[in-house]
Amino acid sequence: MGDMIVLDGSYGEGGGQILRTALTLSALTGRALRLDKIRAGRKEPGLRPQHLAAVRAVAAICEARVQGDELGSSLLTFEPGTAPKAGEYRFDIPAVAETGSAGSVTLLFQALFLPLALAGAPSRLSLGGGTHVAWSPPYHYLTQVYLPTLERMGFAARLELLKWGWYPQGGGEVLAHIEGIEGGRLRPLDLCERGKLLGVYGISAISNLPEHIALRQRDRALQRLRARHIKAEIEIVQGASPGQGTVLFLVARYEGAVAGFTGYGRIRYPAEKVADDAAEEFEAYHVSKAALDPHLADQVLLPLALVPDRGNRGLVPGPSRYTTSEITRHLLTNCWVIQHFLEREMRIEGEQGTPGQVSIA
Numbered sequence: 001m002g003d004m005i006v007l008d009g010s011y012g013e014g015g016g017q018i019l020r021t022a023l024t025l026s027a028l029t030g031r032a033l034r035l036d037k038i039r040a041g042r043k044e045p046g047l048r049p050q051h052l053a054a055v056r057a058v059a060a061i062c063e064a065r066v067q068g069d070e071l072g073s074s075l076l077t078f079e080p081g082t083a084p085k086a087g088e089y090r091f092d093i094p095a096v097a098e099t100g101s102a103g104s105v106t107l108l109f110q111a112l113f114l115p116l117a118l119a120g121a122p123s124r125l126s127l128g129g130g131t132h133v134a135w136s137p138p139y140h141y142l143t144q145v146y147l148p149t150l151e152r153m154g155f156a157a158r159l160e161l162l163k164w165g166w167y168p169q170g171g172g173e174v175l176a177h178i179e180g181i182e183g184g185r186l187r188p189l190d191l192c193e194r195g196k197l198l199g200v201y202g203i204s205a206i207s208n209l210p211e212h213i214a215l216r217q218r219d220r221a222l223q224r225l226r227a228r229h230i231k232a233e234i235e236i237v238q239g240a241s242p243g244q245g246t247v248l249f250l251v252a253r254y255e256g257a258v259a260g261f262t263g264y265g266r267i268r269y270p271a272e273k274v275a276d277d278a279a280e281e282f283e284a285y286h287v288s289k290a291a292l293d294p295h296l297a298d299q300v301l302l303p304l305a306l307v308p309d310r311g312n313r314g315l316v317p318g319p320s321r322y323t324t325s326e327i328t329r330h331l332l333t334n335c336w337v338i339q340h341f342l343e344r345e346m347r348i349e350g351e352q353g354t355p356g357q358v359s360i361a
Contacts, residue, residue, distance in 0.1 A: 004032040006341050009074070010040035011147075012333030015170050017018065021302055021334055023058040023196040025341040027115040028306070032079040039074075046072040048105025050129065053096040054111045061085055062114060068099075071097065084115035086180055092128030094170060102243075104136035105129045109176055114303060117155050121180040130165040131172035132205075132239075132247045134264050137295060138204065139164075139174060144251045145260040145296060150303055154186045157178075164207050166245025167266075186307045189300070191322035192213065194291040195255025200225060200232040200282070202250040206265075207241035213271045214238075216261070217248045220275035228283070246271070246277045252286065259285055259293040278301035286358075288325035288355045297324035297358065298331045304360050305344050320360040327356040 006028070018250045019035060026033040039045045047055065049068070055069045055076065063081035067354045089112075093103040116123040137146065139161050147157055148172050156179040165172020204218040218234045219265040219360075225232045232250070246265030251258065263277030285293050291301070304320040324331070335346050350356020 004028040004034055006034045006036070006053045007337065007340060009035045013329045014041045014333075014338060016048075016054075016107070016160065016321055017330055018337055019051055019076075020054055020107060021337045023054060024111055024114050025338065026078050027058050027062045027064070027080055028118065029146070029341055030080050030083065031341060033077065035078075036078045037074055038076060046074045047076070048103070049097035049099055049101035050093055050107060053091060053093040053103060053129070054108055055318060057089070057108060057159040058111055058115065060089065060091075060111065061087075067116050073097065077320055080172065082354040083095030083179040086116060086119040086121035086123045088287060090126040094129065095345040100170070102130035102165060102167040104133055105131050105172055105174050106137045106139060107164065107233040107246050109174070110299070113116055113157060113176075114306065115177060116178045117157070117181055118141050119180055120182070123178040125178065127174045127176065128165075128170075129172060129333045130167060130170050131161060131174060131287055132164060132245060132264070133167045136265075137251055137260075138247055140249050141260045141262065141295070144260050146259055146299055149296060152189060152240065153185070153303060153307065154181055155303065157200065164239035164241035164245070165173050166206075166241060166243045167319040168183045171242035183306065183353055184308055186305050188360075189304060189322060191291040192259055192291070194257040197230070197286070199256060200250060200251045202232065202234040202248065202278075203235055203237045204248050205237035205239050208244045209235070213246055213265070216271035217241060217246065217275045220248065221279050224275070224279040224283075228286070243332045243353060246274060248275045250278050250282055252282060257291040259296065261285070261293070269342070285325040290323040290355050292322050293326045294324060294331070297322065297326075298328060298334055301331065301334050301346075301358065301360075302338055305338050305342055306359075307345065313344050316356040321357060323355065323357045325355050327352050327354060331358070
């Protein structure tokens with residue numbers, strides 16, 4: 001416990017990302033963690049159901065001793081008992097937190113993915129909760145953007161969407177099949193140039209709502225893309241779910257990169273505005289000429305920091321670097337957390353809110 005990492009949970013972005021990144025790194029490094037002032041600046045501070053589920057799920061895979069794992073807790077201590085263990089696990093966010101929740105399945109997956117991927121054997125996860133909820137990547141972002149990018153590093157996983165989960169009911173279910181890999185075989189990435197746009201694809205999805213909503217979302221997105229002389233294919237999807245919800249998700253594929261953009265529906269929010277939200281994200285990214293969208297720039301930072309300094313034969317694999325259309329507070333905060341656990345030289349060039357470049361030596 002003398003080697004405990006102590007973090008201020010209100011630092012920078014000050015949200016659940018600090019908790020998830022710290023839990024992942026605690027599990028991977030075996031270093032104990034103390035997190036104070038968890039989400040102190042939020043409307044509902046402390047651990048909410050999806051954060052509590054992440055704590056208990058990561059604890060389960062490394063037999064951690066935990067104090068403060070209860071709803072509303074602003075102080076947590078987490079001490080791994082073993083290295084992460086591959087296996088078959090089921091984590092249902094409402095069941096784990098013992099309260100109703102549409103907490104994000106995708107964020108829970110990201111907290112577990114790296115420790116289990118590096119556990120040396122395959123794992124199978126069944127995850128329950130929200131699959132398409134605000135303030136988190138939708139399921140399709142993981143399958144179309146996040147995982148394909150990490151596959152270029154050597155990570156591998158396959159996801160299956162069994163049921164869609166929307167806010168506030170949740171009830172979604174995702175199966176994840178994670179391949180075990182050796183950390184020494186991970187590869188760095190150089191993603192500074194995205195190349196020519198190859199195509200834009202997407203889905204306009206609804207659950208238990210009139211089809212005209214999905215059609216209006218699709219038509220508005222196509223109209224905005226045509227105004228930029230970009231042809232796109234957007235599929236209408238009826239998602240099986242116990243609740244109601246709607247999403248417009250776009251994927252932009254370039255010669256050297258892939259990016260994703262999301263608009264979520266909500267009560268009294270026109271279908272056209274849902275499409276506008278995704279289209280505006282794409283437009284801001286597209287004109288920037290950067291390789292990674294702001295969300296992916298944040299999400300690849302930790303896996304790239306895990307690429308070893310030297311390969312299996314003592315060969316230096318070279319640094320990772322990438323450009324992003326926006327340096328976000330999430331990115332800056334994630335860098336701060338990682339450097340508490342890992343001795344890696346990480347440089348972010350540019351100002352918050354503007355395009356920039358990230359380098360990991």
